Amino acid sequence: MKFPEHGMHKKDLLRILSAKQRKNIKFSDGKIFGSMCAKPAQISILAYNMFIESNLGNPGLYPGTYEMEREVISMLGDLMHCRRVYGRVLSGGTEANITALWMYRNAYGKRKVILPEHAHFSFNKACNLLGLEPVYVKLDKNYTMDCEDLRRKIDSDVLCVVAVAGSTELGVIDDIPSISEICERHGVAVHVDAAFGGFIIPFLKRLKYALPDFDFKVSAVQSITVDPHKMGQSVMPSGVLLTRKNLWKSIEFKSPYLTSEVHTTLLGTRASGAVAGTYAVINWLGVHGYMELAEYCMELTRYARNLCNRYGFEPVVEPTLNILALRGKNTRRIVREMYRKKLFVSYAPCCNGIRLVLMPYIKKEHIDRLFNALSQIWV
Ligand SMILES: Cc1ncc(COP(=O)(O)O)c(C=O)c1O
Incomplete structure (x- = not known):
């Protein structure tokens, strides 16, 4: 297709766009x-459109959006039982999982990452990008991480253990309290991928569903991925990574021409309408x-x-x-x-x-x- 020589009339263009849209499910x-x-949710689309011009990659220009990001992190920290939480609104579960392993690698310098067999493929991307070595742990008869196999494979050379709260294929939740106990014996951190489960498990627990603890209540859990654009009912692309300690310092890079002195995210320009969309839907619901x-x-x-x-x-x-x-x-x-x-x-x-x-x-x-x-x- 050739790059157009002249611009098109808005009416014609809208007709084409509508035809493209009709092809989508x-x-x-x-x-x-x-x-x-x-x-x-409608409210999150409205908020997204209101903040479509802002870019959190250059936060000094958008203090209102920056404030909303801090508040989203703080509200999610509260939901996940961590009062003094650190975090960023990112583009989704993949970026959040990559960022978690990136921070651990830079902070602790080890290479082996334990992944249950049902871990999302974003961890394979992360290991490939970061030069980490995945070590897979089998699933048990309930399709959750087999703690016996974890016991056999963990040692003090392990950078972190990934546990899943709401697996992609079956929606099962690993036994994170038992995983935490094993990890603590070896001084290894747990990263919880609650990209899907993070916006449903806490509410089902409030409804008295018998589900295991999966968040910062569990002592070895050092970081959690949770995606507002999944069960959070927010606009795409919105993911969140929360950390118990300020591991973000380990991925700090100078950002000389911008209003902030440093960047601590993989992306430079950040789709900040999603921050407003997430802020809005959390407060709406x-x-x-x-x-x-x-x-x-x-x-x-x-x-x-x-x-x-x-x-x-x-x-x-x-x-x-x-x-x-x-x-x-x-x-x-x-x-x-x-x-x-x-x-x-x-x-x-x-x-x-x-x-x-x-x-x-x-x-x-x-x-x-x-x-x-x-x-x-x-x-
Ligand atoms: C458990 C889990 N983690 C991570 C991801 C990746 O999320 P995203 O597609 O938002 O990058 C998914 C996607 O379905 C997922 O189910």
Whole structure:
């Protein structure tokens, strides 16, 4: 395609943009069952648009946005049981996980990182970029980190252990209190990837769901990834990395031509509308709004779980959060055939299963349509 010689009329351009947009699948169509991203709350879109001009890479020009970032970090620190927390709003779980390992490497200088087999692939990117050596720990029968295998593999040369609170494929939560005990014996820090779980587990615990502690309440936990653009209902791209100590100093770089003396993030220019979007949606929903959403998602999950009995599908594990995976044969083929029907489920390699993420934009009738379609191609 050639770079245009002359500008286009706005009306024509808008017509083209609308046509492109119509090709996309919308969350509200109820056809997306394999995404962990939120349909952003209206208030967060409004806030995003209000702050679209600001760039936190140059914070001296945008003290209002900088203030909101500090407040988001402080509110999330409160939610995660750390009063004096350090953190930044980043572009998502990948940047947050890379940044966590980057800080640990610079601060402690070791190379081995223990990853449970269900760790998100962002850790593979991180190890590759940072020259770290991943050591994989097996999963147990519940598909969570096998603490016996961790005991065998950990030693004092380990930089950190990654634990997952809300795994990508199954939504399970590692036994972080037991992992912490093992790590403390070796003086090793725990990084918790709660990119998905961080905005649902605390609210389900308030609703008396029996879920393990996963945050700074657990003593070896030194850092947590949590993504507002997933269960937080904020705009993309927004992720957060929280740390118990000020490890950010270990990734400080001079930023000579800007209003701040140093940068402590991977990105230079930072999409700061997302900071406003996250600030807005947290204040809009509050704990009680998030509790309602969490309960709604779990209600959807129970509904889908019960439909399994009617259709003869077998869940891989009983769902912990709002993710349900179905055991089956030829699941890759089923996923492809469902795509052809414009129903977007995803494949879970850990169990060769089909994975459904029951997000707040899903309705029960969407689940009925999905199961009906699945049953027609299931073998
Ligand atoms: C547990 C977990 N960590 C990290 C990520 C990466 O997040 P992002 O896609 O926002 O970079 C995901 C994405 O689904 C995830 O499920």
